[in-house]
Amino acid sequence: MKKAIEQIRSFNRFYTAHLGLLNEHILNGPYSLAEARILFEIGLHQPISSQELGSMLGLDKGYLSKIVKMFNNDGIITRTPSLHDSRIHLISLTIQGANLLHELQGRSDQQIEAFLEKLSPDETGMLVNSMITVENLLSANYSNLVLSQQVAYREGLKPGDVGYLIYLHGVLYARESGYSQEFEGYVVKTFYEFLEHYNTQKDKIWLATYNQQIIGSIAILSKAKNEAQLRWFLVHPIFRRTGVGKHLLTTALTHCREQQFNNVYLLTTDVQQKAIAMYKKAGFMPTESVQMEQWGKTLREERYDLKLQNQ
Known part of the structure; x- marks a missing residue:
């Protein structure tokens, strides 16, 4: 177990340094890694409530509220009352927000492509398959049934x-x-x-x-x-x-x-x-x-x- 813990910590340090996640702003954009991650999830699941977003990302309610407010002030999201419950506001990207997300995704694709150009097709396959396994094993709803669905x-x-x-x-x-x-x-x-x-x-x-x-x-x-x-x-x-x-x-x-x-x-x-x-x-x-x-x-x-x- 100790060896496994040490290897996971080593991988975490390598991963964050290799992808530049320690930089103040991710992908040379205006937002930090945590903020960009929230933006990505909004774009993927919109319209989405703050409660759903916080639960999905495991973020503190106050911290998330602060970031959502900043996004709203920057004009990259809109907040509209839910048709089913007016107390709940649903978050969606504005045109400006969608353009920003598209730009960040393009930079991310370029960064990943630069990594993969160093690898052979077999090495790329090994990397991708390993990542799939890591994601499956560490997901919140992991069970061997989750793995079997991909057999x-x-x-x-x-x-x-x-x-x-x-x-x-x-x-x-x-x-x-x-x-x-x-x-x-x-x-x-x-x-x-x-x-x-x-x-x-x-x-x-x-x-x-x-x-x-x-x-x-x-x-x-x-x-x-x-x-x-x-x-x-x-x-x-x-x-x-x-x-x-x-x-x-x-x-x-x-x-x-x-x-x-x-x-x-x-x-x-x-x-x-x-x-x-x-x-x-x-x-x-x-x-x-x-x-x-x-x-x-x-x-x-x-x-x-x-x-x-x-x-």
Whole structure:
């Protein structure tokens, strides 16, 4: 925790100095950073009341009132009574205020463009994605549900996907289930065998991504006797209990029904109780259980089947 606090303080100092936020006037305009921020929010949410503005920005009522009065005297805002409550005055920009805001936004865009010109497209993408994550994690209404709303889903594999999926399996199963590195070798082997015979007409894999990074996966592999195997069902811990896993599992089983497979099966271990609960809820039934020593643990390898021919 101490290291995290020190890093955040360091970033805050770097950020304010790098963007010139310590200057008396922001973007060479007539107003300070705090005043310009209020002006930006008025332009974005107008018409807006002082109460709404103060709540949004977390500003003291007296301090905000002083700035609103200054804006009014400078002729950049107007205050009109609300049609629903005459005690409340709504704030909007005047033409002068809108022109000033447009000018400040133009200067801001030029400043940001100058920063980005120093970066490659990949570096720009990394910066923007990091900023999105920072904003999400520090927002007042943050929850993992907020993050899940920005999850994208895609079908198929791109170069590098399998390597990252192997990494996720190795890291998460070691951390959460105590599996040895032998398990990562097993995952490497299964993906190698999969890629040797990968047929996009018969085999399907779906990925969930956040900021273009894989955070979930599931696959359906076509087998003999009109069976299918469900494999590599994984969701990053941050995105669990958000509907991401349910979406992936529903997508996979919908595909199986559309392809009219007779049966879908999966292999798991008794360590994966949370995943097993999801499988059972979807209709899978246990059909085999064998105790074994593998991946540094004594565990039971279990098979679950879902009959589809009568569904």
